[in-house]
Amino acid sequence: MTDEQAVLRCQNGEHEAFRHLVERYKDVLFGTAVLMTGNRALAEEQVQEALLAAWRGISGFQSGRPVKPWLVRILVNAVVSQRRRRAIDTVPLETHSHADDRPSPGETVEANLDRQAIREALGGLSRDHRQVVVLRYFADLTVPELAEAIGVREGTVKSRLSRALSQLREQLASGGAREAYSHGQ
Amino acid sequence: MASNYGSDQEMERALREHFEAEAEDLRAPQNLWQSIEGQMDLQPTRHPVTQVRRKILGALKQNWFPMMATGGAVAVAASAVFLASRATQDELQYEASYAAAPAAPAAAAAPAATAAPAMAMPAATPAERVVIKEVPVERVVEKTVVKEVPVERVVRETVVKEVPVEKVVTREVFVEKVVEKVVQVEAAPMKQTPPPAAAAAAPQAAAPQRAATPAPARPPATTFQDYTRQPFVATAEDAVSTFSLDTDRTSYQLALSWLQEGYEIEPDSVRAEEWINAFDYQYELPPDDWGFAITSDVAMHPLDGSKHLVRIGFQAAEVADDRPLNVTLVLDASGSMGDGNRVDIARAAAEAIRQSLRPQDRLAVVHFTEGVIHELTVEHTSPDASVVQRSIQRLAPHGSTNVQAGLNQGVRLADRIRHERPEAYNYVILMSDGVANVDATNPFAILESAYDRNALNPLRLITIGVGINNYNDVLLEQLAQHGNGWYRYLDNTGQAQATFSRDNWLALSTPFADQTRAQVTWDPDLVRSWRIIGYENRVTSDQSFAEDRKEFAEIPSGAATTVFYEIELHDLTRTRAGQEVTLANVELRWVVAETGQSRSQRSEVRGRLDSSLRSSGDPLLELGAIVALSADRYGGLYDGDYVAEISSDLTELEDRLRSLNSSLGGLGAYQDFRFMLEHMAERARAQAPPAAPTGYSR
Numbered sequence: 001m002t003d004e005q006a007v008l009r010c011q012n013g014e015h016e017a018f019r020h021l022v023e024r025y026k027d028v029l030f031g032t033a034v035l036m037t038g039n040r041a042l043a044e045e046q047v048q049e050a051l052l053a054a055w056r057g058i059s060g061f062q063s064g065r066p067v068k069p070w071l072v073r074i075l076v077n078a079v080v081s082q083r084r085r086r087a088i089d090t091v092p093l094e095t096h097s098h099a100d101d102r103p104s105p106g107e108t109v110e111a112n113l114d115r116q117a118i119r120e121a122l123g124g125l126s127r128d129h130r131q132v133v134v135l136r137y138f139a140d141l142t143v144p145e146l147a148e149a150i151g152v153r154e155g156t157v158k159s160r161l162s163r164a165l166s167q168l169r170e171q172l173a174s175g176g177a178r179e180a181y182s183h184g185q
Numbered sequence: 186m187a188s189n190y191g192s193d194q195e196m197e198r199a200l201r202e203h204f205e206a207e208a209e210d211l212r213a214p215q216n217l218w219q220s221i222e223g224q225m226d227l228q229p230t231r232h233p234v235t236q237v238r239r240k241i242l243g244a245l246k247q248n249w250f251p252m253m254a255t256g257g258a259v260a261v262a263a264s265a266v267f268l269a270s271r272a273t274q275d276e277l278q279y280e281a282s283y284a285a286a287p288a289a290p291a292a293a294a295a296p297a298a299t300a301a302p303a304m305a306m307p308a309a310t311p312a313e314r315v316v317i318k319e320v321p322v323e324r325v326v327e328k329t330v331v332k333e334v335p336v337e338r339v340v341r342e343t344v345v346k347e348v349p350v351e352k353v354v355t356r357e358v359f360v361e362k363v364v365e366k367v368v369q370v371e372a373a374p375m376k377q378t379p380p381p382a383a384a385a386a387a388p389q390a391a392a393p394q395r396a397a398t399p400a401p402a403r404p405p406a407t408t409f410q411d412y413t414r415q416p417f418v419a420t421a422e423d424a425v426s427t428f429s430l431d432t433d434r435t436s437y438q439l440a441l442s443w444l445q446e447g448y449e450i451e452p453d454s455v456r457a458e459e460w461i462n463a464f465d466y467q468y469e470l471p472p473d474d475w476g477f478a479i480t481s482d483v484a485m486h487p488l489d490g491s492k493h494l495v496r497i498g499f500q501a502a503e504v505a506d507d508r509p510l511n512v513t514l515v516l517d518a519s520g521s522m523g524d525g526n527r528v529d530i531a532r533a534a535a536e537a538i539r540q541s542l543r544p545q546d547r548l549a550v551v552h553f554t555e556g557v558i559h560e561l562t563v564e565h566t567s568p569d570a571s572v573v574q575r576s577i578q579r580l581a582p583h584g585s586t587n588v589q590a591g592l593n594q595g596v597r598l599a600d601r602i603r604h605e606r607p608e609a610y611n612y613v614i615l616m617s618d619g620v621a622n623v624d625a626t627n628p629f630a631i632l633e634s635a636y637d638r639n640a641l642n643p644l645r646l647i648t649i650g651v652g653i654n655n656y657n658d659v660l661l662e663q664l665a666q667h668g669n670g671w672y673r674y675l676d677n678t679g680q681a682q683a684t685f686s687r688d689n690w691l692a693l694s695t696p697f698a699d700q701t702r703a704q705v706t707w708d709p710d711l712v713r714s715w716r717i718i719g720y721e722n723r724v725t726s727d728q729s730f731a732e733d734r735k736e737f738a739e740i741p742s743g744a745a746t747t748v749f750y751e752i753e754l755h756d757l758t759r760t761r762a763g764q765e766v767t768l769a770n771v772e773l774r775w776v777v778a779e780t781g782q783s784r785s786q787r788s789e790v791r792g793r794l795d796s797s798l799r800s801s802g803d804p805l806l807e808l809g810a811i812v813a814l815s816a817d818r819y820g821g822l823y824d825g826d827y828v829a830e831i832s833s834d835l836t837e838l839e840d841r842l843r844s845l846n847s848s849l850g851g852l853g854a855y856q857d858f859r860f861m862l863e864h865m866a867e868r869a870r871a872q873a874p875p876a877a878p879t880g881y882s883r
Contacts (some may be wrong), residue, residue, distance in 0.1 A: 015225060022218050031204075031211030040785050041731040041774060044214055051221050118203045137197065138204040165197065169190045 007063045010055070016056055025068055026051075028139055029075050035122075035134040036079050046082055050075040069145035072135065076149050121171040129164035132157055216458060235460050235714055247702050365613070372843035383450050392602040395590060398821045399851040415724065417716040417753070420709035427730045429500060430701045430738040432748040433665070434463035435650060435674040437816075439658065441857055442676045444864055449609055454658060457822035459748050464854055466805045468500035476545040476786045477698075477773055483792025486751060487814070487841060492808055494798070495750040495790055497705065497771060501697045503743035509545040509695055511602045512538065515595035516580050518552045518561075523582035524618070526678070528652040531616040534649055535577045535679040537615065537685035542568035547606065549598045550576040553591030554584030562594065586619060588660070599644050607872075610696060610778075615664065616649040619657030645696065645739060646670040669699065669739055693741050696778035698739040702729045705750070705790070707769045711758045718749040718813045733783060735778050741776070749813040754794070762795040793865025804848040811838050812858060822872065832869035839866045 001009075001020050009017035029050065034042035053074050061070065122130055134150060135141050136157075143161075147154040190196045374794040380748055387833040418426075436459035440450040478500040486492035514535050522528050535550070544752040547565040550573060552558040563576045595613045601612050646668025665672035673692075675681045683689070702725065707715050717724065723738075740746070752768070769790040776783055793846045798807040818831045839862050 015222060018225070022221060026213035026217050027208070027211065030213035030217070031208060034211050041782050041783060044217070045731060047213065047217065048221055048224075051217075052224055055221075055225055092707065109548070114199075115206060117205060118199065119207075133200065133206075137200040138207075159872055165193045168200075169193075169196050172190050 004063050005068045007058065007061055009066065010058045011061075011063070018058070021054075021067060021071075022051055025071050025074060028068065029071060032072060032134055033075060033079060035138055036076075036131060038166060039165065042082065044076065046078045049082075050078040053078065066145070068139075069149055071139055072139050072145075073149040076131075076135075076166045117172055118168075121168050124171055125164055125167060128161055132160045133164050133168075187313060193303045211266065224559065225749070234789055236430055241255060241631040257495060282728055306661045310723060333866045338687075339638070341611045381452040382403065387602070391883070397534060408523060410691070415721060416715050417714045417751070419714045420707050420712050422716075423727075424707045424709045425727045426705045426707070426717055426728045426750070427725050428703060428717065428720045428748070430726060430740060430743045431458050431466070431705060431720065431723050432462055432738065432740060432746055433459050433672045435658070435662065435672050436460055437463035438674040438676065439650075442674070444861055445676075445693060449868060452820050452822040454819065455816050456662075457813055457816035458748070459719075459720060460816035461749065461809060462745070464809060464812060464858075466498060466745065466809055468498045470500060470743070471502045474504045475503040476784060478621040479773065479786065479788035481771070481788070481790040481792065482767065482801060482812070483790065483794065484796050484798045484801060484806070485794075487810060489751075491753060493752050493794065495752055495768065495792075496747060496806060496809060497703075497750075497790060498745060498747045499701075499703065499740075499773060501502070501740045501743055504668065504695060504697055505691070506695045506742070507545075509547070509606065509777070510542065511547050511599060511606055511611045513549045513551065513565070513595045513599040513602075513611075513613045514538065514566075514577075515551045515553065515591045515613060515615045515617075516577075517588070517591065517615075518558060518580055518582055519554045519584055519586035520582050521618050522588060522652070524652055527618060528580055529678055530581050530651045530675050530681050531649070532577060532580050534616060534651075534675055534681035534685055535580070536574075537682045538690065539568050539573060541685055541690035541772060544569070547602060549595075549602070549608070550622060551585060551591055551595045551598065552576070552580060555587050555596070557594045562598075564598055570631050588619075591615070596644065603644070607616065610694070610695065611644045612647055614649060614668070615646055615661075615667075616651065616782065617661065618658040619648075619650060643669045645701070648672045650674040666738075671739060671741075692743050696739055696741040697742045697744070698718075698775035698784075699778050700733045701740045701746075701775040702730060702737045703748070704772045704774075705769050706772075707752070708767065711754060711766060711768055711855060712752050713755050716751045718751065718817045730772075730774065737775075739778075763789055763793070765793050768792050804845050807841070807856065808845060808849060808858075811842050811862070814838055815862050815865060819869065822869060828869065829873045832866070833875040835862070835866035835869045839863060 001017065003021065003024075003040065005111065006020045010021070026047065029047045030043055033046045034040055037046070048072065054071055057074075072094045122133065132146060132159055135146050136143070141149060143154055143157050147157045150157075190199055350666070407879055433456075436454055436456040439454060440460075465581075469478055469479055478498075480498045480500070482496045484494050486494050501693070516535060518528075522531065537547060544567065546568055548568040549565040550561070550563040554563040561579055562578050563570075563572050566573060592615060599611055599613050603609070646665055647670045648665040648668075650658070650661045651674075652671070662672050673684060675684065685693075704727065721758055725737075738746070757768070767789045771788045771790060772785060773785065773787075774785045798810055801807070815835055818834045818838075821827060822831055842859055842862055845855065846859075854856075
């Protein structure tokens with residue numbers, strides 16, 4: 001079933017078709033929410049909320065348009081409105097269970113250190129910058145899709161991305177995060 | 186540095202690789218679709234529906250419709266309206282409880298409710314008292330109603346007045362979730378033994394320590410609560426067990442003291458989890474201070490060949506945290522404290538705490554009887570100040586008891602210093618025999634008045650119980666549980682000094698995790714049914730797991746919590762005896778005390794099905810199992826019909842414990858518990874019907 005067929009069948013009220021969309025996009029939505037909020041429990045709630053909102057609104061969705069950016073946009077709205085309600089803001093560092101901080105089999109210690117360093121550098125970004133980085137490189141949205149998802153102009157997305165990238169590079173080059181990590185070992 | 190992120194392109198590539206590697210850990214929960222589908226039916230696609238109704242209907246569909254459909258819904262809703270009016274709007278909380286005893290089985294059966302409509306909530310009668318509790322209004326109100334709308338109006342408008350009957354029911358979902366918890370507190374009437382006259386008539390009421398046969402009397406005028414024990418739950422109906430951790434051990438300490446004083450152990454007073462957690466199982470510490478070490482063990486059930494026993498241990502990291510402390514001592518100076526040596530114990534504990542504090546800490550003292558004794562009140566100052574020492578020394582009993590007045594004053598002082606020194610942790614320590622007899626004497630009323638609105642830098646309420654006769658266990662336990670703190674019982678001055686020695690105090694007063702709760706999800710393909718041992722008043726609804734709630738446990742640095750489950754496997758599973766299998770997933774959630782951030786950690790329950798307690802090679806595991814099962818069985822002695830089985834189980838456990846002497850005989854805790862179990866088994870045998878076959882070998 002293509003996304004387009006699934007959407008049409010959803011519009012006829014078929015649960016199974018919606019399930020198809022959920023199964024296809026749930027990981028990218030959940031991951032995006034976790035990376036944006038830093039809180040798995042909250043992320044789960046937001047993804048549920050977003051998917052239910054999508055189901056409610058699917059009758060108005062124009063079939064043939066790409067589904068993922070639409071879902072991500074609903075999710076971003078859910079995250080932002082929940083953030084307003086709860087005034088909770090945490091950084092992605094908190095999202096990882098214990099095991100994640102150790103190299104997995106086959107992963108070198110060095111690679112693991114890199115992951116940790118990048119995680120910490122991401123945690124150091126502002127919320128807006130982190131958001132564009134996550135949507136661009138994790139959720140894999142194009143710049144126009146991203147602009148629509150967060151409701152800003154494409155130029156703004158580009159400049160945020162570019163500033164976020166240079167800030168990440170700076171932070172990783174300084175190695176500050178790395179030292180803090182080794183210290184904890 | 187391993188990689189070079191010299192250009193934007195390289196950085197982009199590194200980010201994509203990074204997220205690809207992270208994706209593994211960022212997979213959506215398996216059951217996401219199920220949770221969504223449950224709410225989709227009720228999602229009209231044509232006209233918008235309020236958030237409230239959607240959530241309520243979703244929850245309804247999952248759990249509560251069959252129960253409520255059987256009747257009583259309207260009555261419950263009406264009572265809810267009545268009591269909801271008590272709640273204040275800024276607290277965004279309300280309470281619900283039923284005082285009618287028949288509600289208890291319904292609450293205990295709650296997890297299995299979908300499949301057991303016959304055990305539905307009885308229709309409310311005029312005798313029932315409904316107090317709705319702690320439903321975060323945010324969930325109820327959200328987008329539809331302005332936040333400031335008082336709770337009673339929400340209830341009336343969305344439920345009673347405007348919505349058809351079906352939706353009235355839905356409103357109850359949230360009420361019920363919490364009722365489930367509070368019912369257990371309120372359902373059984375608190376038992377007050379006859380006053381001392383009756384006890385004095387008992388032949389051995391004043392028996393010496395470690396009397397050979399304790400008097401059949403319980404200590405006079407004591408108050409505790411019989412929490413109905415948890416039933417077996419079929420995984421087909423509910424495979425998820427959610428509970429708050431617990432580091433209290435008071436129920437065990439009380440029982441030991443009673444026995445040493447020549448009294449029997451009161452079955453109602455046994456909270457199995459506090460017995461289990463009184464022992465040190467020597468879990469390994471986690472490798473760093475991020476979270477917990479979660480361990481699990483599976484063994485064949487020592488009493489029942491058709492079942493298995495599972496132990497899960499949660500060991501908190503030991504963290505050094507030199508944030509200063511603001512401590513407020515609230516000392517009960519009422520007449521009942523004049524009994525025996527309880528004033529001496531309280532004074533010794535207060536003085537030990539004072540001496541354990543560091544120069545950067547601040548200490549205040551409040552004495553209360555029927556009101557606060559203002560001339561002895563000392564506001565926060567250096568713990569070395571002579572005025573503090575003098576105030577502690579002058580603790581003397583007189584008058585009646587108004588715990589509320591004392592706590593109010595303590596909380597006022599604590600709140601003030603909290604604003605002056607926001608970087609410090611805040612402890613309010615109540616020392617009392619719990620016999621409140623003026624003004625509010627109910628733990629919830631007392632807490633309500635001491636309600637703490639600052640979630641990020643909470644006041645932590647520690648309750649210290651002293652005394653044996655005339656002792657109110659319920660009040661002190663519930664105050665600590667709902668006050669973000671913990672509860673200890675002190676039997677003598679030596680114990681008071683040891684408990685609050687500098688080293689102990691430093692560990693106890695360094696919070697590691699707040700609002701700590703666990704969720705165990707059994708694999709329904711392998712496990713047929715499960716039953717949690719103890720934790721009766723810590724079990725909580727599966728939905729609440731995602732919420733950071735104050736009544737979930739505060740875990741100090743380095744503390745461990747252990748839980749035991751009895752489980753029954755499917756026949757097919759049991760054929761896999763020689764293999765190692767994963768029976769359940771465990772998730773732990775908590776709020777980091779230092780930063781207020783929420784964290785989550787996962788693990789699995791794994792083990793071989795053919796291993797036995799003995800073959801595990803860990804005598805402490807076997808000891809824990811014996812403690813858990815004996816506390817559990819003994820706690821059921823008052824429930825009635827199973828005295829013969831209980832007696833036989835306790836006798837078998839007693840034999841098992843004896844056989845551990847060679848490995849654990851050197852431990853004081855082992856010897857104490859052996860002394861206790863011998864008396865418990867003896868009492869059960871004495872109570873067992875003489876003609877019944879006991880099934881034990883002697």
